[in-house]
Structures are given as structure tokens and as C-alpha cells.
Amino acid sequence: MxxxxxxxxxxxxxxxxxxxxxxxxxxxxxxxxxxxxxxxxxxxxxxxxxxxxxxxxxxxxxxxxxxxxxxxxxxxxxxxxxxxxxxxxxxxxxxxxxxxxxxxxxxxxxxxxxxxxxxxxxxxxxxxxxxxxxxxxxxxxxxxxxAAPGFLQWIKASVGTSVRLIPVEQVAYLRADEKYTLVVWEGGEALIRKSIRELADELDPQRFAQVHRSVIVNLRQVAQVNRGPNETAEIVLLGRKELLPVSRSFVHLFRQM
Missing domain, CATH: 3.40.50.2300 (Response regulator)
Known part of the structure; x- marks a missing residue:
């Protein structure tokens, strides 16, 4: 042979x-x-x-x-x-x-x-x-x-004993968790070592928005935004029960929604 x-x-x-x-x-x-x-x-x-x-x-x-x-x-x-x-x-x-x-x-x-x-x-x-x-x-x-800036296409995350490649379009949101960031996507949840600040720079701003100092949301996963007291708000996600906070610094992103 x-x-x-x-x-x-x-x-x-x-x-x-x-x-x-x-x-x-x-x-x-x-x-x-x-x-x-x-x-x-x-x-x-x-x-x-x-x-x-x-x-x-x-x-x-x-x-x-x-x-x-x-x-x-x-x-x-x-x-x-x-x-x-x-x-x-x-x-x-x-x-x-x-x-x-x-x-x-x-x-x-x-x-x-x-x-x-x-x-x-x-x-x-x-x-x-x-x-x-x-x-x-x-x-x-x-x-x-x-000629245009490239953006993150997938996220590497440890899931059990394996490493998972998560396409960013499947991500619902990311939340800071002490030294880690929690990635929540269609298939579950996982922790990664990259910070929210780093992710905010690497994700496409047309698809993802930082809505709190500790939260980034996939705009395509937003069902509605409920206004709260003191110019804050909460995000209701498509098909999910948890609510995401929107701080005063970011509430302007949803004023036209």
C-alpha cells in the first residue's frame, strides 16, 4: 500500500x-x-x-x-x-x-x-x-x-473533561463570574477565562451589546426590554426564564426599541 x-x-x-x-x-x-x-x-x-x-x-x-x-x-x-x-x-x-x-x-x-x-x-x-x-x-x-475588522467567530470553553467550540451565533449572553466569564448558549453553560472587557472588544457590535459592566447579550436573543426604576431596565430573552440587568450606563441602547 x-x-x-x-x-x-x-x-x-x-x-x-x-x-x-x-x-x-x-x-x-x-x-x-x-x-x-x-x-x-x-x-x-x-x-x-x-x-x-x-x-x-x-x-x-x-x-x-x-x-x-x-x-x-x-x-x-x-x-x-x-x-x-x-x-x-x-x-x-x-x-x-x-x-x-x-x-x-x-x-x-x-x-x-x-x-x-x-x-x-x-x-x-x-x-x-x-x-x-x-x-x-x-x-x-x-x-x-x-480591510474591515474581524470579529470572534466561536468561543473555546471547557465542558466537563472536553473543550467545546461554541459558535458565537448560538450564544445567548455572557456574564462575568469572578475571574471567569459564564457563557450561556443553546447547548448549555460553560466558564471561560477571558474577561468581559476582552470579549466586548472581540465580538461584533452589530450582534452583541454590553448592557451591564458584567453582562454582554446577543441582540438576536432579546425578546423585549422592560424599563425599571432609576433609568435601569431588564432584558427578557427568547425562550429563557432569566432576566438580564441593563444598567443606567447602557439603557440608552434600547430607547428606540
């Missing part, structure tokens, strides 16, 4: 570990020969090991995954890993590339593994000439997105 090797490039150690574990179950004969933290390191490790498959995170510090893909060119099967599904999905589907949207599930990865197996079994395994056009389209979209 021909030895199949792969390289994983992602600046998040947790996501590299998760992808490696899923691949070990779905493709046990695949050998991960290297892991990179950025695009520059990915290219260096690729030239050293020459793997047949490369998993590239689109967003990485320094040299990103798109730039790294140009260097790898058609010498390997490339799978882009991205937090933004809108990144040229149609181009991926029409071309010879594949993609995974973070946080991905094992069933989606299983489809990718099947396609990779089929391509590698062909006499000419590297991607077709559509690769260059797809990379250029991705590069243009990445430049456009980088």
Missing part, C-alpha cells in the same frame, strides 16, 4: 489536535508528518516532507493559507480550513479544491476524506488548472475581509 502523508497548518493548537484526532479515526493509514502554525512554516515543512495532502487554515498570522497555497501550487491536494463559509464556496465546489468550515463535524470531514482518496487513486492526483483561479478568488476575498 502506498504511503499517504499529510501536513496540517493552523495557528490554533486545539483545532490542529481536533483535526488530527478525526483523521486518525476516518483515515487511519494517513500519516500526519508535520504541523505548522502559520503559512511560512507550512511552506517550509511542505518542502521538507513533500506530503500528498495539505490542510491549510485560511486565516493565519504572517503568511496566510492562501499565500502558502501559491507556494505549494499543484504539488499536493489542498484542503482549505476556514471559519467563513462564504469564502468562495462555489469556487471550491466547481474547482478541484475542497474546504472545511470551522468548527467542522466528522461527517463533513468524512466526505472530504472520501474525495481525497478518490483523487489520490487517479494517475494524475494534483488538482486541475482551476486551482490558480480559485486561489486568486480566495485571495481577493481575503483582502476584502481584512
Amino acid at each position: 502506498t504511503r499517504i502523508t499529510a501536513l496540517i497548518a493552523d495557528d490554533e493548537p486545539l483545532l490542529r489536535e481536533r483535526l488530527r484526532q478525526h483523521l486518525a479515526r476516518l483515515w487511519p493509514e494517513l500519516e500526519i508528518v508535520a504541523e505548522a502554525r502559520n503559512g511560512r512554516e507550512a511552506v517550509e515543512l511542505f518542502d521538507l516532507h513533500l506530503p500528498q495532502v495539505v490542510f491549510l487554515d485560511v486565516h493565519m498570522p504572517g503568511q496566510n493559507g492562501i499565500d502558502a497555497a501559491r507556494s505549494v501550487a499543484r504539488r499536493a491536494q489542498i484542503v482549505f480550513v476556514t471559519a467563513y463559509e462564504q469564502y468562495a464556496v462555489q469556487a471550491f465546489e466547481q474547482g478541484a479544491l475542497d474546504y472545511l468550515v470551522k468548527p467542522f463535524d466528522e461527517s463533513r470531514l468524512a466526505d472530504t476524506v472520501q474525495r481525497l482518496r478518490e483523487r489520490l487513486a487517479q494517475p494524475t492526483a494534483p488538482q486541475a488548472t482551476a486551482l490558480d483561479a480559485v486561489i486568486e478568488q480566495l485571495s481577493a476575498e481575503l483582502r476584502q475581509r481584512n
